[in-house]
Amino acid sequence: MADDTHLIETPLQSEPLLRGSFLHAQRDTVRLPTGDTATREYVVHPGAVMVVPILDDGRLVMERQYRWPLQQVLLEFPAGKMDPGEDALTCAARELAEETGYRAAEWARACVMHNAAAYSTEAIEVWFARGLSLGERDLDHGEHIDVLPMAAEELEALAARGELTDAKTLIGLLWLSRWRAGAWPLQWQPVAA
Incomplete structure (x- = not known):
């Protein structure tokens, strides 16, 4: 590993700019x-967390929702923020069930990604889910989400045309492709009974 001491910045002073209910600046x-x-x-x-939910037929559970900062509808894998004290797998299972209605029999952690490291502390854990069974959704107040199954090939075509723009979804699609090719392993674990 390289010696990074010549790159390290030292904090001198810190001031809050905004304290929101969800984000702070x-x-x-x-x-x-x-x-x-x-x-x-x-x-x-x-x-x-973000979840790559794989149906038994190989298709993926996707969401379409309006993203206010962009003023447009995006196609994304299910995702959501962690609650205080919540571990990532619990959050992944909760978000998948709330947003899509699906519950998973098996889970595998892929990676952590930092999609905006220049200006955000956000870390997104990427999880895979399979052995899905459909139940009831429980959307948060103000959430409006369409759920649809899609083949990975459809998503890859959208990405190739520049129509799939969500960074976390693109990373999930990359992981899926590399895992299916046998290049990046996943360690599957059953849901505790």
Whole structure:
């Protein structure tokens, strides 16, 4: 592993810019490796999960929902933020059930991704789910989500045309492709009884 000490910035001062119910904005003053100072503004995020749900026929459970900051509907894998003290697998199972109605018999953790490291602390754990059974959804207040099964090939075609733009979904699709090719292993675990 490389010695990164010449890249490390040292915190000097921190001030909150915004305290929201979900996100916070922060401004820090740091000392650079050269000795100069700089400011860093970023969003503090509680963490999230994303689920790649695989149906028995190989299709994937996808969601379409309106994303206010972009003012458009996006196609995405199910995802959501972690509640305080909640572990990632519990969050993944909760979000999958709430948003899609599906429950999984088996789970596998793929990775952690940082989709906006330059300005956000958000870490998204990527999970795979299979052995799905459909039940009732329990959407949060204000959530409006269409659920649809899609083949990976359909998603890859959308990605190739630049029509699938959600970063976490693109990472999930990459993981799925590499796992199916035998290149990136997943360690499946059954749901505890």
